[in-house]
Amino acid sequence: MKPLTTFQIAKNNLRRRPARSAGLCMAVAVSAFAMFGGALLSQGVGRGVESMSNRLGADILVVPHGYDKQFQAALLRGEPSTFYLKGDLVDKLRFFPGVERAAPQLFLATLNASCCTMPVQVIAYDPEADFVVKPWVSANAVPTPAGDEVVVGHMVGGETGTEISLFGRKFRIAARLDRTGMGFDTSVFMTMGSAKKLLRTAKNAAVKYEPGSVSSIMLAVAPGLNIKDVANAILREYAIDYDLEIVVSRSMISDIAKKLGGLSLLSRALAALSWICAAAALFIFFFLMLDERRREFGLFRILGAKRGKLAGIVLYESLLVSAAGGILGIAAALGLTAPFHRLITTALELPYLAIPAGSALVLGAGCLLSSVAVGPLSCLYSAIRIGSGDAYLTLRSGE
Amino acid sequence: MSVLDVRGLCKEYVRGGVPFRAVDSANLRVEPGEMVGIVGRSGSGKTTFFNMVAGLLTPSAGSVSVAGTDILALSDAERSELRNRRIGYVPQGQSLLANLTVLDNVRLPHYFAARDDNVAGRVFYLLGELGIAHLAETCPPQLSGGEMRRAAIARAMMNRPELLLADEPTGDLDAGNARAAMDAFAALAASGVAVVFSAHGDDAARRADRVVEMERGAMRERTFSEA
């Protein structure tokens, strides 16, 4: 025979009022969910922004006029798209005063790669001029992909050395980028040469390509120069002839950082608000329950329960409710942010890098702790009230 | 030494602005093994008396000593402990906890005593004594009034009290169940426990060694010639 424990008594009491217990549990779950989910999301975006601003070597991004949004979408989220600038612009910009380096990219959208369930963006680049892709390969050497080789983003399937099929042709995976949190994660990189060859033989009608053109040009400005000035000079010179548009990456990043600030503020406010709501719900429910349970507690007193014991039972009940709710909410946050962070960050146009498992664990433990604490904290007052007054009177008013 | 010694016990309430005594200068001594019946009409103060004796209600005047201990001198925690260890109380009416099984109801006093000895044997012995062993896993809403009362009696006996208080234990029972309850008290008294019970009428009181009459809060010992 199992001994009678406070746990069992508390559990039985909760079970007797299933709807109320479930409701309280849900209130805590929502709070834990908001707390943990919000933290996971905003910290993930924070990491994404940080790594992007650390490693995105380009100061100025040149794209066709009207395509800045699409380019950002492709850069940040890997949304496949195609758009073109006339190719001779690359050399003009390479020698433009104040520009140190210029790296062209050609975006080829493909939906039928063998590797992936998600759409893959094929980006052709110039390994010689590149300073954009390279920083994302932590293994110090990025092998320059040969004609039938590609460098793949972190989330593109297939081991290094194996083959992947794009536009009906097979390519060998030469290297894999680190996780970027941006569109690069679902992109495949190849040389301009192989891209052009591919386009000539491609039977993919979706790809319309004007020979010699590129999609975007990333520029590094010489140290010490004002990036805005250089950008303006380029606009003055080529905006009309080449119908181009300029994105200054620093202001793009600071826009993103602003959004991140808003996101984390919002998530914190939501977490705090839902915590307070959960605490208020628990406080009110336990307080109202006191009246209803006078008789029960009076009986406990008759059987020789000390005041502390009654308080203990009530605290235990609230602890069970909040622990169950906390675990539920955190599990839900984990279960939902993992698959849906892409959807959410896409909607918000933000880069996202999942925080390491260790940090997530610590964060989860912290959120769990503050969710679990909400129960006992909010019913402390009721717990103290229970034992006060004559036990008999307590019993009588409940009769 | 008396198990129970009550002297000059009073409880004053104010009703409609007028003070009145629900219990008025009650005296009662009960020795080990004695069975005392308190007979009185509804509202005569029986429950109020029991509650003061059990230390659940603070008297307006007088003293209560249980097994030589003045319960009014004790702290709340000490009084709870004394109630838990030395007093078994069968409250008036239905007093089982609806969300606990009969088994758990009966061992609640042991749980509150915070001892971790194994009591399975004692619980089933008591349930057997009272003829409800087959209902151990049943919850109170599925029991009859008589079965609930027997479970409450078993619960009161759980911690081997020296004093058993039973407030109208046969009030709502049929003759058969009432007899079974009184048999249990008689057996308990025979084992040395002091039993004090209350009743409306004389039927149950016949089983008592002594009968005390209660009228408007005052207690009067009934002499043999009256009985």
Ligand SMILES: Nc1ncnc2c1ncn2[C@@H]1O[C@H](COP(=O)(O)OP(=O)(O)OP(=O)(O)O)[C@@H](O)[C@H]1O
């Ligand atoms: N908390 C209270 N405040 C005011 N009056 C009370 C209170 N409790 C009891 N009384 C009154 O004290 C008197 C005695 O009540 P008590 O419950 O002791 O009677 P009783 O003999 O147990 O009656 P019954 O046989 O119906 O159970 C009654 O008149 C009752 O109305």
Ligand SMILES: [Mg+2]
């Ligand atoms: Mg009564």
